[in-house]
Amino acid sequence: MAALPPLYPEWLGDRIFTAKHGARFPYVVGEMARGLTTVRMVVEAVRAGCLAFYGSAGQSLAVVEQSILQIQSALDDHPHAWGCNLIHSPQEPQMEEQFVDLFLRYNVMRLSASAFMQLTPDVVRFAAKGMQRDASGAVRRARYLFPKISRPEVAKQFMSPPPEAMLRALQQAGQLTAEECDCAAQLPVAESITVEADSGGHTDNRTLTSLFPAVAALRDALAVEHGYAAPIHLGAAGGIGSPGAVAAAFALGAAYVMTGSINQSAVESGLSEAGRAMLAKADVADMAMAPASDMFEMGGQVQVLKRGALFPQRARQLYSLYQRYEGLDAIPAAERESLEKNLFRAPLEEIWGQTRDYFLTRNPQIAKSGEESPKVRMALVFRWYLSMSSRWAIEGIADRQADYQIWCGPVMGTFNRWVSGSVLEPLENRTVSQIAWNLLEGAAVISRAQQLRSMGVQVPDAAFNYRPRILQV
Secondary structure: OOOOOOOOHHHOOOHHHHHHHOOOOOEEEOOOOOOOOOHHHHHHHHHOOOEEEEOOOOOOHHHHHHHHHHHHHHOOOOOOOEEEEEEOOOOOHHHHHHHHHHHHHOOOOEEEEEOOOOOOHHHHHHHHOOOEEOOOOOEEOOOEEEEEEOOHHHHHHHOOOOOHHHHHHHHHOOOOOHHHHHHHOOOOOOOEEEEEOOOOEEOOOOOHHHHHHHHHHHHHHHHHHHOOOOOOEEEEEOOOOOHHHHHHHHHOOOOEEEEOHHHHHOOOOOOOHHHHHHHHOOOOOOEEEEEOOOOOOOOOEEEEEOOOOOHHHHHHHHHHHHHHOOOHHHOOHHHHHHHHHHHOOOOHHHHHHHHHHHHHHHOHHHHHHHHHOHHHHHHHHHHHHHHHHHHHHHHOOHHHHHHOOOEOOOHHHHHHHHHOOOOOOOHHHOOHHHHHHHHHHHHHHHHHHHHHHHOOOOOOHHHHOOOOOOOOO
């Protein structure tokens, strides 16, 4: 009735993409902030044939520097198939500059840029640095940017050449050469755009089936408008936690897929054992939106685990107080006492003292603003709780388990249901390589079953239900 050639997991995505980035599989282990995507996870993922990004967001420059050195030492035979994360820092824009300086100094060739709503000079600087023309006159990149986007208008900025005024300002500041600026004006800021649907952490809660086609159509129009010679590869992220989801992403036209939430339950994750155990019990409805520490004043939110934790409602309580009152002293005595007893476990003035001391060394201007403005001081104190809650989850502080902030999307529940009763249900078997290989193998099996079905072959439903197993590739 039909004849089909072989279908290998390596062939599911765009082979130009995998060749360009030194990966065997069209699969990216995404960055998870505060080192949740650890050095160990990056190394193991790259050795398994994947591309991986270290979770540098929320880490100090010194920690990130040491982590880069460790990765470079461990992956001297795979120098290109990894990168770091650069997160937008609207409250501390100087941090973007300092991190880009660090990445350039250590010749990090790939960055996954997250939470950006518009281009910033330092993102453009990284993308353009080292560009030059070859003997034939074609522009060649030295570095690659992987922006994570959830809105077409943001994607358009990264899929277009950088604004001329921004390039010239960078040249005048001595941060780019004239040749680098001229080359950058011929290419999109990024050639790999990660289309991020509903996900853990910062998310717009979009669905992949609505967002991806919109960005793909925009990509095609911009390629014609600007006459790009090289393709812009679109990746799919958010909700990637089952073979069916991986197969669907490639069917939409994704060049690669990126996983995030599910890798937090892997043995190489930086999340504590207690946090990983909480994730392993999660179902698809066990998530909630909560105020974000880095965008608290602007009302930014992140998606987190709510099963077994009181963090979401406690964080929303803090934001409600921030909206209603002009400072800590304006909070009614009963509510303030409750905060000090249940959330902060210390007087609010003591928390402010700790926060002020922290910013005096990190960013004195923020400390000064807190001293001068009661409203700013209240926001900084509340952000202390939001920041510490993720640290407690990473460190596994037992008496703070109810306050754990664990970033994840509904896909964690999908993944748990898929691995239930299989070899990947026990946490000790959830390695980043086995997760990746099983998702890819399963996606290939499901894609092949669908190909047979499209040719008129009666395929049983069980053919679309790939079960995890221990794989060697």
